[in-house]
Amino acid sequence: MMNSIAFLGVSALIFLCVSPSLQNSYVIKTFDAKVDHFTFTTNETFKLRYLINDSWWDPTLTTSSIFFYTGNEGDITLFSDNAGLVWEWAPEFNALVVFAEHRYYGESMPFGNLSFSVSVYTLVSSYIR
Ligand SMILES: *[C@@H]1O[C@H](CO)[C@@H](O)[C@H](O)[C@H]1NC(C)=O
Ligand SMILES: *[C@@H]1O[C@H](CO)[C@@H](O)[C@H](O)[C@H]1NC(C)=O
Numbered sequence: 847m848m849n850s851i852a853f854l855g856v857s858a859l860i861f862l863c864v865s866p867s868l869q870n871s872y873v874i875k876t877f878d879a880k881v882d883h884f885t886f887t888t889n890e891t892f893k894l895r896y897l898i899n900d901s902w903w904d905p906t907l908t909t910s911s912i913f914f915y916t917g918n919e920g921d922i923t924l925f926s927d928n929a930g931l932v933w934e935w936a937p938e939f940n941a942l943v944v945f946a947e948h949r950y951y952g953e954s955m956p957f958g959n960l961s962f963s964v965s966v967y968t969l970v971s972s973y974i975r
């Protein structure tokens with residue numbers, strides 16, 4: 847009994863080590879997001895990056911889904927690469943897969959290189975805008 851448990855454990859370990867990591871592929875796009883949604887004093891926008899894969903998406907099916915991942919504090923490609931379940935389930939759910947990047951992370955910088963110099967928008971509270 848102990849031997850078979852040990853064998854299963856070793857097999858699982860080998861499987862984890864040799865199984866190829868999912869090769870996630872997507873198209874990289876941006877959309878114009880408002881720098882500030884809560885003021886009338888500026889209509890300025892910036893390019894917010896998102897990753898999209900519509901290969902399994904079938905809008906004619908009522909059962910199709912949208913898997914939308916709201917980016918956390920980091921480069922969105924890192925989260926996409928590590929969200930295996932999203933990619934594993936997408937074909938079965940005919941899902942449109944979208945990973946949106948959190949502003950001020952990765953390439954979604956509201957003011958380019960100056961993003962961390964423009965004081966009013968570097969307040970933590972503005973991150974949720
Ligand atoms: C979606 O992902 C699959 C699996 O990685 C890939 O074959 C396909 O080309 C991707 N589609 C797009 C539009 O990137
Ligand atoms: C922003 O856009 C709105 C709607 O078009 C307009 O009324 C407003 O004057 C604009 N504000 C600025 C600061 O340009």
Ligand SMILES: *[C@@H]1O[C@H](CO)[C@@H](O)[C@H](O)[C@H]1NC(C)=O
Pocket residue numbers: 958959
């Ligand atoms: C930021 O600065 C680097 C180095 O000076 C430059 O190569 C890059 O193009 C700049 N990016 C933006 C968005 O201004």
